[in-house]
Amino acid sequence: MDEEEAKLLSAMERCDPETLALYTYEMRKALIESALSNGVMPSIPMWHSIGDLLILMNVHPPRGTDKSEVTMQSVVKMNYRRTEHLNFIEDVENGRHKIVRYPDGKMSVLMLKYLEPIHDMFRVYGLASSGTVVNEADLFKFKDIDELVIKEVDLNLGVDMADFFDSLWPYIVTLRYGFSLYFRTSLQYRYAPAKVDIPVIMGLSYSLKPGQTFIIPKQNVARHYAKYNAYAAGRTLDQFLVDYSNSNERVPIMVSVGDRIIADRLTLLYFAIHLHGQYIEANRRNGGSDSISEMKKKAADVFEAKVRSELRKHGYAGPDSAVKVKYDYDVIGISESKKRIILADAKFRDISPSSICADTIIQQELLEPGQGVQYEAERHIQRVDFFKKNLGLFKQYLEPKANLATYELKSYLVTKHTPLVKQYKDVGVLSLEELIEQEFK
Structure with missing residues (x-):
C-alpha cells in the first residue's frame, strides 16, 4: 500500500495543477449529470x-x-486502486468482510450475512452503480410513496429555498447514505454549514x-461573498473556502487551483442539497425541528395504508385506518x-448508517431498546395477546361471518426493507414484498 501511494504521489507531483484539477472535476461532474439524468450513479x-x-x-x-x-488517466487509475484498498481495509476492520x-x-x-438487507435498502434509494443493477424494479421501490408525501415547489423568484430543498427530501436521504457508505467517507462529506453558506x-x-x-478568480468569489456579509454573522470568506475548497479532510465542492477555484452550476446545486440535509440534521441535534423526519413520518402513514391496500387487493376485509383498542393496530x-386473520404492524424504517458494522448491527437494529426488531416484536406480541383475549372488542372492525375464535391468526411486522431476521417467536418479520409472496401467492 505504501509503495503504491508513493507512486501515486510521484505521478501527481509531475502533473500540471490546473489540468489535473479540471480533469478530476469534470469526471465528478459527469457522474453527477448521469446520476440526475438516469437516477443511478454510473x-x-x-x-x-x-x-x-x-x-x-x-x-x-501537484x-x-x-x-x-x-x-x-494513470493518476485516476492509481488513485482508484488506493480507494479500493482503503475501503477494503475498513470493511475488514468493521467486520463487513472477513478474510479466512x-x-x-x-x-x-x-x-457479513446481514449485508444483503443493507444493500436492499441502498437500492431503494438508487444507491447501486449502474453496471451492477440486475433488476431495475429493485430501485426506488417506494417512489410512489415519496411522490404522495412530497409537496411540489416550483423554483421561482420569491420561493423559500428551505421549502424547495425540503421537497427534495428523498434525494437528501440518498446523498446522506451514499456519502456514508464507509465511515471514512462519511467524515469526508461531513460539512458543518453555517446559515449563510447555502445562500x-x-x-x-x-x-x-x-x-x-468555470475557473473563477477568488477575488470574484470575494465580491460575491460580500453581498451576504450582513447575514454572515462574522463568518469570513477564508473560513468559507477552507470548508468547501481548501480542506485537507473534507471533499472540496469547489476545487482550488492557486488563486482561482473551479465550479459549475450543477455541482454547486447538487452539494447544496446535501448541505441542506446536514443543516437540518444539526438543527435536530440542537433541539430544533427536523423537516426530513416529519416527511418520513408522513411516508410511514402512506406505507401503512399501502399494506392495508395489499390485503384488500388479495381478498382481505378490514378497517381503512389504524384501530385503537387499548393498543394501536396498524x-x-x-x-x-x-378463515384467517392478519394482524400486522407496519414499520417504514431505514437501517441507520452507523449500524452497517458487524459490531453494531445486531445491537442497533435487532436489540436496541425502543426501536429494534426485538422491541417492536415484543410490543406486537402484547397486541396479539390482547386481541386473542378480547375478540369481542374487534367484531365491529372485522365483521366476521363466524366465531372469531375459529379463524387462524397470523401476526407480522411488515418492514420497509428486507429484514435482518424473518421470525421472532410467533411474529413473522417480512418486507411487504415478502408478505405478498408468502401470504397471497
Whole structure:
C-alpha cells in the first residue's frame, strides 16, 4: 500500500495543477449529470475515489507541467486502486468482510450475512452503480410513496429555498447514505454549514451559465461573498473556502487551483442539497425541528395504508385506518375464504448508517431498546395477546361471518426493507414484498 501511494504521489507531483484539477472535476461532474439524468450513479466506487483524489490534491498539490491525458488517466487509475484498498481495509476492520484461510493454504473473503438487507435498502434509494443493477424494479421501490408525501415547489423568484430543498427530501436521504457508505467517507462529506453558506453557494450557482465549468478568480468569489456579509454573522470568506475548497479532510465542492477555484452550476446545486440535509440534521441535534423526519413520518402513514391496500387487493376485509383498542393496530384484515386473520404492524424504517458494522448491527437494529426488531416484536406480541383475549372488542372492525375464535391468526411486522431476521417467536418479520409472496401467492 505504501509503495503504491508513493507512486501515486510521484505521478501527481509531475502533473500540471490546473489540468489535473479540471480533469478530476469534470469526471465528478459527469457522474453527477448521469446520476440526475438516469437516477443511478454510473460508479459509486469511482465517486468516492474522485473524492479521495480531490482531498489528496489539497494535501499534496501537484507542481509539475505534464498536461497529457495519458498521465491524468494513470493518476485516476492509481488513485482508484488506493480507494479500493482503503475501503477494503475498513470493511475488514468493521467486520463487513472477513478474510479466512483454509487448511490447504488458500484464502477467501466472506461477506457479513446481514449485508444483503443493507444493500436492499441502498437500492431503494438508487444507491447501486449502474453496471451492477440486475433488476431495475429493485430501485426506488417506494417512489410512489415519496411522490404522495412530497409537496411540489416550483423554483421561482420569491420561493423559500428551505421549502424547495425540503421537497427534495428523498434525494437528501440518498446523498446522506451514499456519502456514508464507509465511515471514512462519511467524515469526508461531513460539512458543518453555517446559515449563510447555502445562500452563498446557491447564489454563486445561479451566477454561472448552465452546462459550463468555470475557473473563477477568488477575488470574484470575494465580491460575491460580500453581498451576504450582513447575514454572515462574522463568518469570513477564508473560513468559507477552507470548508468547501481548501480542506485537507473534507471533499472540496469547489476545487482550488492557486488563486482561482473551479465550479459549475450543477455541482454547486447538487452539494447544496446535501448541505441542506446536514443543516437540518444539526438543527435536530440542537433541539430544533427536523423537516426530513416529519416527511418520513408522513411516508410511514402512506406505507401503512399501502399494506392495508395489499390485503384488500388479495381478498382481505378490514378497517381503512389504524384501530385503537387499548393498543394501536396498524393493519387488521380478515379472509373468509382462508378463515384467517392478519394482524400486522407496519414499520417504514431505514437501517441507520452507523449500524452497517458487524459490531453494531445486531445491537442497533435487532436489540436496541425502543426501536429494534426485538422491541417492536415484543410490543406486537402484547397486541396479539390482547386481541386473542378480547375478540369481542374487534367484531365491529372485522365483521366476521363466524366465531372469531375459529379463524387462524397470523401476526407480522411488515418492514420497509428486507429484514435482518424473518421470525421472532410467533411474529413473522417480512418486507411487504415478502408478505405478498408468502401470504397471497
